Amino acid sequence: MSDLAIEAHQLVKKFPARTSAGGDKKAEGESAPAKRRGFWPFGKKEPKIMFTAVNGVDLEIHRGEIFGLLGPNGAGKSTTIRMLCTLLEPTSGTARVNGFDVVKQANEVRRNLGTLLAGERSIYWKLSGRENLEYFAALYHIPPAVAKKRINELIERMEIKDRAGELVEKYSTGMRQRIAIAKALLARPPILLLDEPTLGLDPQAARRLRELIAELKQEGHTILLTTHYMEEADLLSDRIGIIDQGKVIALDSSENLKQRIGQKEVIRLELTGWHDDLADKLKNITGIEALTAHQQGEADLWEVNMQSQNSRSALPRIVEHISGNGTRLVNLNIVKPSLEDVFIHLTGKALRD
Amino acid sequence: MRSEMIVSSSLGRSTPWNGLRALGAVIRREWTIFLRYPSWIVSLFVWPIIFPMGYILTARALSGVDGSGLAQFQATTGLTEYVGYLAVGTMIWMWQNMVLWNVGYALRNEQLRGTLESNWLSPTWRFAYLLGSSVPQLVSMLTMLFISGLEYALIFGVHFSGSLGLVLLVILASIPAVYGLGFAFASVVITAKESNAFVFLVRGIVMLFCGITYPLAILPEWMQAVSKWLPQTYIIHAMRSAALSTEGFGGIAHDLELILLFGAFWLAAGFALFNRMERRARQTGAIGQY
Numbered sequence: 001m002s003d004l005a006i007e008a009h010q011l012v013k014k015f016p017a018r019t020s021a022g023g024d025k026k027a028e029g030e031s032a033p034a035k036r037r038g039f040w041p042f043g044k045k046e047p048k049i050m051f052t053a054v055n056g057v058d059l060e061i062h063r064g065e066i067f068g069l070l071g072p073n074g075a076g077k078s079t080t081i082r083m084l085c086t087l088l089e090p091t092s093g094t095a096r097v098n099g100f101d102v103v104k105q106a107n108e109v110r111r112n113l114g115t116l117l118a119g120e121r122s123i124y125w126k127l128s129g130r131e132n133l134e135y136f137a138a139l140y141h142i143p144p145a146v147a148k149k150r151i152n153e154l155i156e157r158m159e160i161k162d163r164a165g166e167l168v169e170k171y172s173t174g175m176r177q178r179i180a181i182a183k184a185l186l187a188r189p190p191i192l193l194l195d196e197p198t199l200g201l202d203p204q205a206a207r208r209l210r211e212l213i214a215e216l217k218q219e220g221h222t223i224l225l226t227t228h229y230m231e232e233a234d235l236l237s238d239r240i241g242i243i244d245q246g247k248v249i250a251l252d253s254s255e256n257l258k259q260r261i262g263q264k265e266v267i268r269l270e271l272t273g274w275h276d277d278l279a280d281k282l283k284n285i286t287g288i289e290a291l292t293a294h295q296q297g298e299a300d301l302w303e304v305n306m307q308s309q310n311s312r313s314a315l316p317r318i319v320e321h322i323s324g325n326g327t328r329l330v331n332l333n334i335v336k337p338s339l340e341d342v343f344i345h346l347t348g349k350a351l352r353d
Numbered sequence: 354m355r356s357e358m359i360v361s362s363s364l365g366r367s368t369p370w371n372g373l374r375a376l377g378a379v380i381r382r383e384w385t386i387f388l389r390y391p392s393w394i395v396s397l398f399v400w401p402i403i404f405p406m407g408y409i410l411t412a413r414a415l416s417g418v419d420g421s422g423l424a425q426f427q428a429t430t431g432l433t434e435y436v437g438y439l440a441v442g443t444m445i446w447m448w449q450n451m452v453l454w455n456v457g458y459a460l461r462n463e464q465l466r467g468t469l470e471s472n473w474l475s476p477t478w479r480f481a482y483l484l485g486s487s488v489p490q491l492v493s494m495l496t497m498l499f500i501s502g503l504e505y506a507l508i509f510g511v512h513f514s515g516s517l518g519l520v521l522l523v524i525l526a527s528i529p530a531v532y533g534l535g536f537a538f539a540s541v542v543i544t545a546k547e548s549n550a551f552v553f554l555v556r557g558i559v560m561l562f563c564g565i566t567y568p569l570a571i572l573p574e575w576m577q578a579v580s581k582w583l584p585q586t587y588i589i590h591a592m593r594s595a596a597l598s599t600e601g602f603g604g605i606a607h608d609l610e611l612i613l614l615f616g617a618f619w620l621a622a623g624f625a626l627f628n629r630m631e632r633r634a635r636q637t638g639a640i641g642q643y
Binding site for chain 1: 358361363372377378385467472474636638
């Protein structure tokens with residue numbers, strides 16, 4: 001048995017780009033074989049524009065590790081995952097899951113994968129929690145006696161025993177998510193693929209789910225986790241791959257990734273009255289790099305992060321620029337780089353952008 | 354740090370029996386969900402009466418309250434039971450219409466709910482999802498046909514002088530054609546995403562060309578030529594013969610042959626289109642798109 005649970009080599013996925021009615025291309029890319037316009041078979045052929053969603057991804061995920069895949073929306077994270085779980089066929093490149101080829105042995109791959117995609121929407125709301133699990137146990141070809149025992153075990157574990165007979169539509173989001181996770185665990189698959197597992201959960205439910213993911217690792221599952229939450233990836237993952245514009249741009253442990261920033265510090269400001277001119281002024285201060293700003297909730301409160309080799313020399317200029325013009329400094333901190341800062345350092349943008 | 358313990362294989366075992374159990378699970382799921390929406394009562398009991406009522410009243414008006422205008426109808430169709438004639442035509446139309454909506458949209462509805470991907474991620478044979486969704490629909494339609502017959506006899510006083518055995522034979526022979534078209538439709542809908550217009554087109558064609566409320570003899574020749582290529586034409590004709598006439602098997606034999614031929618074609622077309630859609634969806638990611 002190979003030490004690798006998931007391996008992908010030069011995985012590429014291209015989609016035909018959508019064009020607007022006027023012919024403006026919404027996505028830039030390269031041409032594919034020409035296609036005639038509409039139903040008329042004799043018209044002039046138009047070259048088909050292709051959009052590259054994943055552009056040569058290489059991944060090696062070891063058995064028994066939690067691997068975090070991070071990337072902003074549209075980075076190619078979901079497309080990569082969909083290729084690994086056989087929902088999408090790669091345009092080129094190869095991938096193997098538990099030793100099985102995702103194209104040639106797709107059914108074997110599905111048997112070895114437990115997936116959590118689309119969270120609470122992946123289960124039937126008009127069935128009870130138990131009925132959902134019984135249904136999916138049959139789809140995963142689990143023998144009835146084994147399935148019955150496993151379902152009871154998971155219902156206990158997910159703490160839904162008292163309400164397992166109720167329709168899912170009456171559950172809270174957190175309970176639905178637990179049923180969706182129980183569904184992924186039904187066949188006790190060697191590899192779990194969890195796409196944004198804590199999205200939409202309240203803090204307590206999210207914490208409980210993170211504990212569960214850590215327990216599943218201890219039980220010997222390999223976990224591929226995608227998340228928007230840097231702290232979550234940092235906390236759970238043995239290694240992290242950062243994906244941007246269809247490519248894995250960094251892959252290492254969280255600690256090693258943070259060391260890439262070297263001696264840099266992060267200056268974190270909270271202020272009101274933020275405007276674009278101010279961003280330009282701050283970026284021009286010597287020693288300031290990778291500035292990102294985002295609004296905190298609906299109020300006019302902004303968090304601004306800047307990386308700097310020497311924050312002490314930059315601070316007086318920063319304070320000078322943000323005084324006046326309706327801008328008011330609410331808070332200022334100098335912090336050690338987080339995984340989010342690594343991401344900003346590598347891509348020039350925040351994960352939530 | 355990686356775990357010392359490693360899970361190396363899943364609990365699932367692929368055997369033909371487990372494959373059949375998966376198909377059974379799809380059927381049970383669909384049936385359970387069907388019963389949890391109380392609107393099925395309307396479709397089973399109310400709709401079969403309401404739908405043909407307009408045609409029956411129109412026919413009554415045209416034939417005269419005393420039925421004096423029925424001679425011409427009898428001369429064209431060989432039948433005097435015009436309410437039964439309309440009822441059988443509209444029942445077959447309702448059957449095909451509901452198959453287009455229910456079977457045709459079975460996968461699309463899963464796609465909109467978000468459950469199609471989670472089904473697709475299991476190792477079950479994918480055609481089983483479409484096949485399994487059709488079985489409860491078939492059972493509910495057979496129930497509806499039975500209830501409709503009872504309602505027409507009790508409320509409208511229709512005298513079904515034919516044979517129940519032959520009626521069942523026609524229904525059985527029609528299943529491949531009616532559901533094959535539904536399978537083909539389901540495969541188109543999943544990639545086209547929005548196909549209400551196609552449902553309206555297909556059911557409109559059936560309504561106009563297959564003679565659900567009138568004999569084909571009154572159609573222009575070109576329309577009669579088109580109707581020969583539609584299996585519903587033969588299903589309606591055979592069903593009327595089986596339910597309302599005393600001709601026996603001889604009256605439906607030729608129709609049955611053609612219905613079965615069309616059935617083989619539409620089942621093969623439905624299966625081929627499904628496989629093509631499934632392959633195309635893997636290339637384009639259509640399964641996960643709403």
